[in-house]
Amino acid sequence: MASRSHRLRQDDKRYVWHPFTQMADWLHERHPIIERGEGSVLIDVDGRRYLDGVSSLWVTVHGHRKQAIDRAIRAQLGKVAHTSFLGLSHPLAIELAKALVRITPDGLAKVFYSDNGSTAVEIALKMAFQYWQQRGGAFARKTRFIALEEAYHGDTVGAVSVGGIDLFHQLYRPLLFPIRRIPSPYRAPWNRRRRLDALARLESMLSRHHDQVAGLVMEPLIQGAAGMLPAPSGFLKAVRSLCSQYNVLLILDEVATGFGRTGTMFACEQEGVAPDLLCLAKGLTGGYLPLAATLTTQQIFDGFCAPYGEKKAFFHGHSYTANPLACAAALASLQCFRREQTLKRLQPKIALLRRELESLRLLAHVGDIRQVGFMVGIELMEDPKRGKAYPYEAKMGIRTILEARRRGLIIRPLGNVIVLMPPLSISSKDLIRMVRIVGDAIRVATE
Numbered sequence: 467m468a469s470r471s472h473r474l475r476q477d478d479k480r481y482v483w484h485p486f487t488q489m490a491d492w493l494h495e496r497h498p499i500i501e502r503g504e505g506s507v508l509i510d511v512d513g514r515r516y517l518d519g520v521s522s523l524w525v526t527v528h529g530h531r532k533q534a535i536d537r538a539i540r541a542q543l544g545k546v547a548h549t550s551f552l553g554l555s556h557p558l559a560i561e562l563a564k565a566l567v568r569i570t571p572d573g574l575a576k577v578f579y580s581d582n583g584s585t586a587v588e589i590a591l592k593m594a595f596q597y598w599q600q601r602g603g604a605f606a607r608k609t610r611f612i613a614l615e616e617a618y619h620g621d622t623v624g625a626v627s628v629g630g631i632d633l634f635h636q637l638y639r640p641l642l643f644p645i646r647r648i649p650s651p652y653r654a655p656w657n658r659r660r661r662l663d664a665l666a667r668l669e670s671m672l673s674r675h676h677d678q679v680a681g682l683v684m685e686p687l688i689q690g691a692a693g694m695l696p697a698p699s700g701f702l703k704a705v706r707s708l709c710s711q712y713n714v715l716l717i718l719d720e721v722a723t724g725f726g727r728t729g730t731m732f733a734c735e736q737e738g739v740a741p742d743l744l745c746l747a748k749g750l751t752g753g754y755l756p757l758a759a760t761l762t763t764q765q766i767f768d769g770f771c772a773p774y775g776e777k778k779a780f781f782h783g784h785s786y787t788a789n790p791l792a793c794a795a796a797l798a799s800l801q802c803f804r805r806e807q808t809l810k811r812l813q814p815k816i817a818l819l820r821r822e823l824e825s826l827r828l829l830a831h832v833g834d835i836r837q838v839g840f841m842v843g844i845e846l847m848e849d850p851k852r853g854k855a856y857p858y859e860a861k862m863g864i865r866t867i868l869e870a871r872r873r874g875l876i877i878r879p880l881g882n883v884i885v886l887m888p889p890l891s892i893s894s895k896d897l898i899r900m901v902r903i904v905g906d907a908i909r910v911a912t913e
């Protein structure tokens with residue numbers, strides 16, 4: 467067994483390039499090679515067990531090896547693994563579209579499939595742009611997008627254009643389309659004043675330039691990759707009303723927040739907001755297979771319906787659009803939500819998590835703890851009292867997660883922010899264990 471794991475590790479270093487990874491470091495580090503999963507636990511080739519504290523990067527919902535989802539995929543596999551969605555359809559994609567329209571906010575009426583969060587956003591941007599082009603007249607001048615500072619919408623070039631995280635995005639600026647940006651009001655300490663500043667900037671931008679703006683894209687309630695930054699309450703609702711007032715399409719990126727992660731099925735429900743376009747991915751299949759959806763309104767859909775010769779179709783699609791195995795997983799996941807009352811059973815766990823996190827506030831280098839539902843960011847700082855951050859080179863986030871890993875917990879940092887995002891199905895016992903390990907890891911890494 468040991469030799470097998472050694473061989474795998476060598477071949478990984480020889481042949482593989484990992485995402486968001488400084489490979490020069492990777493080549494002389496030792497990383498778990500995960501072979502199996504059970505519920506909230508991941509098991510590596512050496513038989514070591516780890517709690518999955520970030521839901522395998524924000525995707526796992528009901529845990530690993532969820533029987534109902536395993537079974538649904540196997541049943542579909544007995545029929546066909548993949549057929550095209552171009553010129554053809556299939557039962558599960560139809561059923562899933564109907565289910566998504568039913569559970570998402572009113573007004574969203576059509577589902578366009580793709581296979582990851584970045585493409586779900588690309589599609590929303592292209593749809594919004596093309597919609598105004600096809601409305602014609604003065605509307606054809608609506609070609610620009612508004613996005614927030616610190617935003618993250620994915621890694622393909624269109625999604626990077628609306629992104630606002632310098633570390634990931636700055637280098638590519640020459641390749642990107644120009645956008646208008648409003649300050650993120652999400653940064654702690656957030657308060658009424660910050661919210662009003664961001665809204666005032668947005669209102670002044672819209673009052674001057676709305677005739678050139680196709681849409682505004684944002685992550686509702688919490689900016690994830692920015693470091694888990696919660697929005698001031700009421701911000702989303704105010705943005706919705708400005709977008710409506712100035713005839714600008716609101717695109718909500720719920721790739722991270724969707725499917726229960728914030729405590730409700732979708733984050734926008736918490737402020738009673740319905741977007742014009744909604745982007746879903748990550749948790750859509752319960753974390754099993756790549757599938758994404760961009761939902762939109764009848765009005766936008768109608769803007770693409772015209773005589774064939776007018777060439778107003780949405781000329782976009784992917785080889786694996788609406789993959790049947792992925793649709794089977796998604797439908798089974800939604801069924802689990804209903805049958806097991808996942809959201810109802812999540813509420814006491816959110817409260818428990820909040821109480822457990824309180825204990826970490828006593829640690830000397832914990833600067834801030836931010837939580838929206840099951841999305842948590844713990845910001846480590848060199849000197850919280852003076853607001854002094856750790857330098858990037860200190861790799862404090864990485865050092866902490868390596869200590870956590872030694873103690874049987876897998877997590878991923880965002881810079882100096884420790885992210886916790888366990889599967890919604892995690893037990894109270896494991897939730898408590900997770901926070902205890904994080905506390906120990908922070909203590910050892912920062913001492």
Ligand SMILES: *Cc1c(COP(=O)(O)O)cnc(C)c1O
Pocket residue numbers: 581582583584585587618619620621685690691719720721722723747748
């Ligand atoms: C992860 C994420 C994306 C990108 O999704 P991928 O499936 O990784 O391409 C887009 N938007 C948000 C808010 C995300 O968290």
